[in-house]
Amino acid sequence: MSESTITREDGPKGGRYVTVIDGDEAEMTYSRAGATRIIIDHTGVPDSMRGLGVGKRLVEAAVKDARAERFKIIPLCPFAKATLEKHAEWQDAVQ
Numbered sequence: 001m002s003e004s005t006i007t008r009e010d011g012p013k014g015g016r017y018v019t020v021i022d023g024d025e026a027e028m029t030y031s032r033a034g035a036t037r038i039i040i041d042h043t044g045v046p047d048s049m050r051g052l053g054v055g056k057r058l059v060e061a062a063v064k065d066a067r068a069e070r071f072k073i074i075p076l077c078p079f080a081k082a083t084l085e086k087h088a089e090w091q092d093a094v095q
Contacts, residue, residue, distance in 0.1 A: 004019040004020055004021045005019065006018070006019045006057060006058060006061045007019070008061065008065065012032070013031060013032055013037070014029065014030050014031040014032050015029070015030060016028060016029040016030065017030075017061050017062060019054060019058070020056070021048075021049055021052075021054070022048070024046045024048045024049060025046070026043075026044060026045040026046060026049050026055070026058065027042075027043070027044050027053045027058070028040060028042065028043040028044075028055070028058040028062065028077070028080065029041055029042045029043075030062070031075060035071075036071050036072060037071055037072045037073075037074055037095060038062070038066075038071060038072075038073055038074070038091070039073075039074045039075075039076050040059075040062060040073060040074070040075050040076060040077045040080040041076045041077055041082055042077050043055050043058060043059070043077050043079040045058075046081045047048065055079055055083065056083055059079075059080050059083045059084060059090075060090075062080075062093075063084075063090045063093045066093035067092070067093055071095065072093065072094065072095035073093050073094050074094075074095050077093065
């Protein structure tokens with residue numbers, strides 16, 4: 001497995017965090033809920049990436065951006081919600 005970079009594709013109504021490893025793509029999508037909130041609505045990680053911590057890294061990227069840009073995360077996606085709940089140190093980014 002090669003290490004990958006997580007990139008953010010951002011648009012007026014939402015966007016996604018995405019990473020590609022060995023040709024496979026994982027993503028976490030979000031919608032905007034006003035100027036100061038995003039709703040994480042889906043996380044998709046292919047079987048080839050399972051167990052590598054890719055999903056957690058996608059959520060962590062959103063937390064870092066939320067802190068830097070001063071927005072809050074509403075985790076509608078069950079994976080994102082569970083991951084955020086496991087990390088007390090990330091709760092400042094959650095609404």
